[in-house]
Amino acid sequence: MPPSLEVYDTELLKVIKQLHKSRREIWKLKKEGKIDEHNKRQHITSRRDQKMTRRRKGLQHMIFTQDSILDDCRPENMTREVFIKDCEKAVNTAEVHSDEWSTEDEVLANEERNDNIRSGRLISTNSVIKIHNKEWRSSRVKRILFRADEIGVSIGTGLSRKRYRLDDIDKKSRPTQDMANWWISSRWIEPESDDDDDDEDNDGDNNDDDNNGNNDNNDDNNNGNGDNNDNGNNGNADKNDGTNEEQNDDNNGNLEVDEHQGPFYLEVPVDIRRRT
Incomplete structure (x- = not known):
């Protein structure tokens, strides 16, 4: 670390x-087999952030050059000042932008190979990026977003992969x-929740549950002693597991990780802990 930079122990401890x-x-995700899904979601978030940055620059250019699309898409009962603020809010609202998913598609991948536009690191795969459209968006807000994205790509570094x-x-x-009302399509209808169907099914199931209640009670009484024995035998094992979990949590608080917690070690020097 350069000597000109001063770092306090509390700041260093926070970073550690x-x-x-x-x-x-990351270690827990790998252990649970969820690391691939985690990485996929991170890529989606990264692409969305990059898209929002492009569209911010594109919208600024549209406002500066007084792009005609802004006049075409502005609602009649809205002033230009309010409309521009809504547009700026739209490009800065993550929920308005469509997600871009990396999926396998051999046909589209072969088209990219034939057109010599496929990245060299992806030449042996069939991975392509597909945009998942959001149906509730109005044609006005989509037209502005698409135009801003187009301008953002042209004045920036461009896209490394085709969408x-x-x-x-x-x-x-x-x-x-x-959200502003003009962002939402007039044809958008909120899909009905599946909870209503579940309630109807539950009404029919209640009769069966009532009829079977006595039988279930008899079975529970007959199996009571056996369950108690099983619970007694498993009690010590549960306590041992709980003790291990508590030890792991304590280790997290002290920033000391043993070999059972992962393939890495981390310990804060004693002098830092004393000064803090």
């Missing part, structure tokens, strides 16, 4: 804690209450 937390989370806007739909996306 954060590093330890990050490494431990495909096909028939993929983000069915989980919903507009939020704080």
Whole structure:
């Protein structure tokens, strides 16, 4: 570390804690087999952040040059000042932008190879990026976002990979209450929740549950002694597991990791702990 930089022990300890937390989370994801899904979600978030940056620059250019699309998309009952503020809010709202998923598609990958536009690091794979459209967005806000993205790409460094806007739909996306009304399509209908269907099924199941209640009680009484024995035998094992978990949590607080917690070691020097 350069001598001109001064770092206090509390700041250094905070950095070490954060590093330890990050490494431990990655280790847990690998152990649980969820690391691939975690990495995929991180790539989606990264692409969305890059898209938002491009569209911010593109919208600024549109406002500066008084792009005609802004006049075409502005609602009649809205002043230009309010409309521009809504546009700026739209490009800075993550929920408005479509997610870009990396998926396998041999046909599209071969087209990129034939057109010599496929990245060298992906030449042996069939991975392509598909945009999942959000159906609730109005044609006005989509037109502004697409135009801003187009300008952002042209005045920036461009895109390293081609995007495909096909028939993929983000069915989980919903507009939020704080969004401008003109962002939301007039044809958008909120899908009905599946909870109603579950309630109807539960009404039918209640009769069966009532009829079977006595039988279940008899079975429970007959099996009571056996369950108690099993619980007694498993009690010590549960206590041992609980003790191990508590020890792991204590280690996290002291920033000391043993070999059972992961393939890494981290310990704060004693002198730092004393001064803090």
